[in-house]
Amino acid sequence: MANITLTVYGAEQICASCVGAPSSKDTYEWLQAAIARKYDTNGISYQYIDINASQEDEKHKAFVERIFEEDLFYPIVFVDDEMVAEGMPKLKNVYKELDERGLTQLQES
Structure with missing residues (x-):
């Protein structure tokens, strides 16, 4: 079974260059729902990092x-240590990384 961490870095305020885009938190929730429709999510964990909050973890802080x-566009999405999206994420790119890491797809009925 895969043991994958999907991390979304973002902020409550939508980035200036991303007017009209969903918020980072909305994107984080949307990604979880989209992934759950396609994959067995037992092997994946999610974390949301608010870029305006102080960070304890050195990796997140850096x-x-x-x-x-x-001046990176957010939200920024990582699958493990691989950045897969900056700004508006494309599901195709996220799914590709999940497939490469062996996350099990649900069987279509």
Whole structure:
């Protein structure tokens, strides 16, 4: 069974270049629902990182600093340590990473 972590970095306020896009939190919830329709989700865990909150974890702290330094578009989606989306995520890219990591797809009825 896969042991995958999907991480979404984002903020309550929609990024200035992403007007009209859903919020990071909405994207985080949408991704969970979309993945649950296609995969057995027992092998996946989710985490949402608010880029405006102080970070205890050094890995998250360093990446949040990078978001601000490089003006990256958020939400930013990682599957494990692989960045799969910046700004509006495409499900195809997320699914590709999940497939490569061996997450089991649900059988179509």
